[in-house]
Amino acid sequence: MLDVSTAAAPVADRPRQVARVRLPPLLLVGLAYLAVSLGLQHRVLGAFTTSTIGDVTGDPDLFAWWLTWTPWAVLHGQNPLVTNWMHYPLGVNGMWNTTVPLLGVLLAPVTLTAGPVASYNAGMILGPVVSGVALAWALGPWVRRWPARAVAGAMYAFGPFLVAHASAGHLNLVWSVFPPVLLRLVHVLFVRGPRRPYRTGALVGLVLAAQTLLYTQTLALGVLMLVVTAVVLAIRFPARVRPALPGLVRAGAACVGVYAVVCAYPLWLILAGPQRPRSTIRDPLYGVTDLANVVVPTPLTALRLVPHGIADTMRANVGEQGGYLGPAMIVLVAVLVVVVRSTPLRIAATVGLVSLVLSLGPSLVVADHETGFPLPWTVLSPVPLLGEAEPVRLQAVTLMCVAMVVGIWLDRLTSIRRLAGVGAASLATAFALLTLLPAGAYAAREAATPTFFAHAAQHLRPGDVVETVPAVTSVWDGGARPMRWQAQADMGYKIVGGYFIGSDAANDVLIEAPVTPYQRGVDDIAARRPVSVPASAAAESLRAAGVTVVVVVPEPDRDTPAVLAWTAAATGVTGTPVDDAWVFRL
Incomplete structure (x- = not known):
């Protein structure tokens, strides 16, 4: 029955009905995860451009370098997967390193506007969020209720694995999106069966290509576990194997074809590219679960x-x-x-x-x-x-x-x-x-940049090759800082040092650039022992490497006057103080 009083009332006198906007459950889950991630990383929020998440290793500085290199290389017509901007002149094969070019592209707006440290921190905060959301989405075929999926996703996003690697600054591993995506592919490929095998296979090939440009180890291990899952399902449902094979073969062919085309060059770099390691990188019992x-x-x-x-x-x-x-x-x-x-x-x-x-x-x-x-x-x-x-x-x-x-x-x-x-x-x-809840907030590490590098474009010339003191090393406690300084200088110069995986003519495997005669003298001074290298040998090594400038950054624990004297002897020039550094131009 029509309510005449309401119908006859003026429009202005009618009670206003507020339309309810219902956000998609997946978006709500993502916002909840983001709030948790921001809470855990609150120590960097007030110093987003001057401190980095993670204090176990020097990897935050390494990732800051690669996040800068990818967009810089693209914008300047350089190869983003091979570079001699570090370890000059030999360079580095990016596909054997944690280059994360996919994240370099995705985070480029942050890198180009706020700098590499902010870009790295943004990636570290968003990685667990995206990984958890990916699992909440992937569980759709098996878990109907969103609260249950949200809890499972939170277990994954903020569980011991991602928490551990966040503490180490492993940007490539806090973006563990690939395992949940493979879980969803298990449903598409093995449970439901590919309805359009060629299209499905092509999409799988693109997924594998994306992970190749994020982290190849996760790709290899993920594909291994996809095969393991297929075997487990075949054992559990043997009668379904034969009917499913034709579709899987077609999907597999499309997958391999698309992947081979998209990743032909990255695969060549891995298998036959320059400066790849020529022997086992680590002790087989190093990277294992205790x-x-x-x-x-x-x-x-x-x-x-x-x-x-x-x-x-x-x-x-x-x-x-x-x-x-x-x-x-x-x-x-x-x-x-x-x-x-x-x-x-x-x-x-x-x-x-x-x-x-x-x-x-x-x-x-x-x-x-x-x-x-x-x-x-x-x-x-x-x-x-x-x-x-x-x-x-x-x-x-x-x-x-x-x-x-x-x-x-x-x-x-x-x-x-x-x-x-x-x-x-x-x-x-x-x-x-x-029992799986993380404890408090992750630690953070100071990541301030010497003023000289913040204004490097004013003091260096295009094409300069720089040797820095301190040198770039693989030492976890700040060894890669000069790489971050180079990134924050917008790649305005090349460096002879580097923290990377590679090789050279004398070493089948390198984790850092070999110590030069010049840097050996600096190490002798740091250890408070007589310099064991003739200045002439140091000078020859600098020129052989193409070094045009030596930049010495004074540090409290180093005998700076002795380092300056040694550098003057090796370069044959008197250093010039510029901002908070000393510059020796050969």
Whole structure:
């Protein structure tokens, strides 16, 4: 019945109806994750251009350099994947380094307006957010309710793996978007089946190409786990294998074809490009999961139910100790596998277990003790390229699978009405989740730039090749600072030093540029011993490397007058003070 009084009332007197704007659930999840990420990184928010997230390694300065190099190279007609702006004149093969050109392009607006430090910090804050959102999206076929998907995504975004690598400044690993994307591809390729195989395969090829331009190790390990998942599904559903093969073969052909075209040049750089390493980069037992880390949390975890200091006995540094699951979560997953009748849940747990075993490396390490007990990774170690990957990075897949198990369980938990002990199960789940919460905020490191480099364009000439004191080294505590100074000088000069993976005629593997005779003299002065290098040899090495300028930045712990005297002897010129540095132009 029509309400005459309301209908007859003047428009101005009618109650106003406020339209409700409902944001998409995925956007709400992303905003929630962003708030958490900003809270965890609050220490850099007030010094966004003068401090960097992460204080375990020198990698923040390394990533700041590459984030600057990619847009600079594109805008100046340079090759973004091969450069001699460091380690001059030989240069560096970017595809064997953490070049992250994809992020270099995505973050270019920040880099070009606010500088490399701000760009790096923005990437570190956004990486976990995008990774968590990717998992919340990828779980769609198996988890219906958004709260359950949001919790699973948060487990992944702010769980021990990404927290550990955020503390180390590993920008390439806090962007762990690839594993969740592969999870969604598992549904498209193996569960539902590709409805348009060629188009689906082409899209998969583009996904693999994108990851190639983000981090090749994650690509290799992700493809390995995609194969493992296919095998697990084939064992569980053998009758579906033959009908699915034709579509998968067509999709695979399209994938390989598109990937080969898009990544032909990057692949050539990896397989046959200049300055690639010619032997094994690291000890095979360096980048492995310490079994103790699976149950022992690091100081980066809020709830630590173990005596303080036990984490110090584990292999590697805290930035690589991201394998923690904890007894409570392990027991919860084990119980769910037995109790919950869910094939996706059990397959996720199986794949997670396989990834955990593979992450242990070629032989078992417990509390930094090498037991010599052989493990399945031994079979994969000889595989080209895959053998160079660090199996410890598979911890991301393990955590993702555990998050999927929890997400499926939470999705079903609200619909259970008659199961005795639902309350206890909810409390147990909440407790297991609490044991993975990160502790406080990540540390930050000061990243101020000497005034000279902030105004380098006023003091240096186009084409200058600069040797700096301090030199660029792989020392984690600030060794790569001069690379950041070069980036903040808008790549206005080349440097002979560098922190990178590569080689030269005398070294099959390099992690940093070899120490020059000139820098050896500087090291002698720093160690308070007589200079062991003739000035003539230092001068010859500088000229042989094409150095045109030596810039000495005084530091409190270095005998600056002695360094200046040594530099004057090696260059044959008197230094000139410019801002807060000394300049020697050869």
